[in-house]
Amino acid sequence: MKRHVRDEFYVLGEGILTHEDGEPHCRRPSTTASLRKFRFSRLGPLGEPNSPALISKLGLAMTAGPEQGDDQIANRIPAGYTYLGQFIDHDLTMDATRTGLGTEVTVDELLQGRSPALDLDSVYGRGPYSADRVYYDSDGVSLKMGATEPVRGPGTNVPLDGFDLPRVGIGATRKERRIPLIPDERNDENLAVAQTHLAFLRFHNRVIADLADDGVPTSRLFDMARDRVVKHYQWMVRTDFLTRVVDTAIVDDVFTNGRRFFEVPGSAGPHAEAGSEALPGDRPTMPIEFSVAAYRFGHSMIRSAYQWNRIFRRGGVVPGTLFLLFVFSGTSGNFDAGASLEDLNDPNSGTIDRLPTNWIADFRRLYDFGGAGIPELVIPPEESNLARPIDTLLVDPLRRLPAGSFGARGTGPVQDEHRNLAFRNLTRGVGLRLASGQQMAELFGLEPLKPADLLAGNGGAVFTDLTPEEETELTTRTPLWFYILRESELNGGRLTGVGGRIIAETFHRAIEGSKISIVRDPFWRPTLGPNPGSFTMVDLLRYAFEDRPELLNPLGG
Numbered sequence: 168m169k170r171h172v173r174d175e176f177y178v179l180g181e182g183i184l185t186h187e188d189g190e191p192h193c194r195r196p197s198t199t200a201s202l203r204k205f206r207f208s209r210l211g212p213l214g215e216p217n218s219p220a221l222i223s224k225l226g227l228a229m230t231a232g233p234e235q236g237d238d239q240i241a242n243r244i245p246a247g248y249t250y251l252g253q254f255i256d257h258d259l260t261m262d263a264t265r266t267g268l269g270t271e272v273t274v275d276e277l278l279q280g281r282s283p284a285l286d287l288d289s290v291y292g293r294g295p296y297s298a299d300r301v302y303y304d305s306d307g308v309s310l311k312m313g314a315t316e317p318v319r320g321p322g323t324n325v326p327l328d329g330f331d332l333p334r335v336g337i338g339a340t341r342k343e344r345r346i347p348l349i350p351d352e353r354n355d356e357n358l359a360v361a362q363t364h365l366a367f368l369r370f371h372n373r374v375i376a377d378l379a380d381d382g383v384p385t386s387r388l389f390d391m392a393r394d395r396v397v398k399h400y401q402w403m404v405r406t407d408f409l410t411r412v413v414d415t416a417i418v419d420d421v422f423t424n425g426r427r428f429f430e431v432p433g434s435a436g437p438h439a440e441a442g443s444e445a446l447p448g449d450r451p452t453m454p455i456e457f458s459v460a461a462y463r464f465g466h467s468m469i470r471s472a473y474q475w476n477r478i479f480r481r482g483g484v485v486p487g488t489l490f491l492l493f494v495f496s497g498t499s500g501n502f503d504a505g506a507s508l509e510d511l512n513d514p515n516s517g518t519i520d521r522l523p524t525n526w527i528a529d530f531r532r533l534y535d536f537g538g539a540g541i542p543e544l545v546i547p548p549e550e551s552n553l554a555r556p557i558d559t560l561l562v563d564p565l566r567r568l569p570a571g572s573f574g575a576r577g578t579g580p581v582q583d584e585h586r587n588l589a590f591r592n593l594t595r596g597v598g599l600r601l602a603s604g605q606q607m608a609e610l611f612g613l614e615p616l617k618p619a620d621l622l623a624g625n626g627g628a629v630f631t632d633l634t635p636e637e638e639t640e641l642t643t644r645t646p647l648w649f650y651i652l653r654e655s656e657l658n659g660g661r662l663t664g665v666g667g668r669i670i671a672e673t674f675h676r677a678i679e680g681s682k683i684s685i686v687r688d689p690f691w692r693p694t695l696g697p698n699p700g701s702f703t704m705v706d707l708l709r710y711a712f713e714d715r716p717e718l719l720n721p722l723g724g
Contacts, residue, residue: 176599178207178455184599206282208452210429210669211602211610217646221637222597225649226590228628229559230566244411246552247533249468250359251408251704254289254367256462257353257360259453259677261289282450284681285404285674287397290367292350295389302333302348308389309375310368311348315524316502320478322722323525329369330721331522332361334497342514345497345521356498358491359473362528370711371396374695395695397683399702402693404674405685407703412464412557413662413670421671422686428611429454429672451680454673456607459599460647461669463592464662467652468554471562476529477724480550489564495526508567529720530712534705536719539697543716556660559627559652561589592648604650605643607665616650618642620657627656 176184260283292299295307304311311333314326332355333348347355354364374392383391409418425432430451474480475487485491494500494511501510501517510516532551536544555562565588608615621642622630628649633641645653651666662670679686693699696706697714712718 176207176455176458178209179452181209206450206452207455207458208430210454210456211607213600214602214606214647215644216597216600217593217644218637218640221633221640222590222593222646224630224633224637225593225628225641225646226587228630229589229649230561230563230587231628244468244554245534246468246470246473246554247359247363247530247704248408248411249465249470249554250357250363250533252412252462252465252468253357253360254354254363255285255404255408256465257351258285258287258289259283260458261351282680283453283673283677284451285397285401285677286681286683287367287393287400289351289354290349290364290371291393294393299350302350308385308392309372312365312368312372313348313521315527316519316521318523318525320525323478323523325524327524327527327721330365330524330527332365332368332497334521336520340515341501341517341520345502345514347497352498355496357493358487358495358522358526359528359533361496361522362530366530366708366711367396367400370707373711373713394683397681398685398688398691399693399695399707401678401681401683401685402691402702403704403707405678406701409671409674411661413667414658417663417667417671421668421675426672426675428668430676449680451676453677454669455599456601456647457669457673459592459596460601461651461662461666461673463648464557464652464655464666464670466561466565466588466592467557467559469562469565470552470555471564473552474532474550476525476527476532476720476722478525478722480532489562495522525722527721529722529724530708531716531720534708536705536709539705539709539714541714541716544719556656557652557662558656558660559624559649565589593646596646596648601647603644604647604654604665605645607647607650607669611665611668613664616645616653616657621645621650621653624653625656627653 178184290310292302295303300307302311303309312329313331313333314328315331317324317326334344335346335348336344338344338346346352347361349355349364353360355361371392374395375388378388378392378395405418405422430449469489472486472488473492478484479487479491490508491504494504494506495502499511500506501514502519502521502523503510503517506517531544531546535551539545566586568586568588602610605615618638622638630638630641647665651662651669654664654666655662658664661667675686678684685691693702696702696710698706708719717723
């Protein structure tokens, strides 16, 4: 689940692309403007825009289907990976120069800060030695965490320190007081990604504590901790996250044999600046096909409701619905259980400014701790949550997003169609003239999907009202996002073909081009967690929360 508020895309070799009133526009940036824009590139050719009628029908069909039960899901990915994927996206697209764009930021820092890299700048900002020290604790190296708001109930009537994001806490309005003290406020747009961010704060602080116990001097403590945290994170993304959502054969090929299409080392590429060539240490760009199509696969993994903790689950007060995950956040919500969609349009509505204690995540329900060997971390299967398969269906709540989730909070009425996440994704692809699925398949030397498969799929979106002309349009120049989801749907819910190749090569380049990089340090191996030499998201959580059930699930049950 992403917060898509970017209205302009600076694509190298093309200019600044915008999408206004359904029409694409392009303008040439000044040198200063180009430095201050996030750097995109175009991997494939320009596509021919799809018709508005087809886009509208696709958007409705993709948000119309019933949600499968867990017993119908073949690709059984724990639901936490849905929001880990969103957290990773915000890391890749974080603007590390958002604050202090004046004299504090050199041209080199500006370029690095506007390039995609898998380096946790969404957690660290520019570090404690800059204006971003506001995110750090009084020791100058640990990251701040926040306390929850007490609410009535056993075990919830006390504030719990370290279980909410740190917040500004002062200001004339609730909106000001609720602002999270983290570098990327997108990580507080829904509760699941906010609690994921909190886990990474704990992870860093645990590394800091262990290094300090080992006698590392204060002058080296932060840099050593960041290096250790980022490398373990990159390892987890490459070996755990990517292999769950992408065909392992594609991931292994790219990380073993290198990239074949995107910023190939030693090759300038079709959209590179004259005289340039891609080198491992160069600042990477981000393919617009990745950002606007391929990586939006995570939207199909979202469930309409979750068994969130012992209180908010089936058989509890209410399940943790997707809408409530928006409500209990500072960027999209107001921490008020009785809020309506209209209430959330007012950022000052509600009566409290922090996460209520009874909404702390039970991580055991979001990830599978079955191999931990700690009985208190294992829950019955019916109490856990699986992600939806990666396919062409989105759950119905994504047809009516809160305005805060796409940056339109407080701007007045929003048309229903513009609240539809599928419609928004497809429309943006049209505006940026993305290549069709068939064009990208040709570029990669792949056999394109057959028209019958594109129309019928395998349990995904169903079309009942396409005209013959629209059927031809859909099957000959398929919108790239829909094409990638249909590929996955026909592959048992895992990305393959066009989508798998774009994802794997972009991640490889993002890790290669990071200042800290396991791709450029191929002999590095993880040392933290219960299984040295291996490191998964469960290992990260076990280490960050000290293998203590009362921290991974402070509400019990």
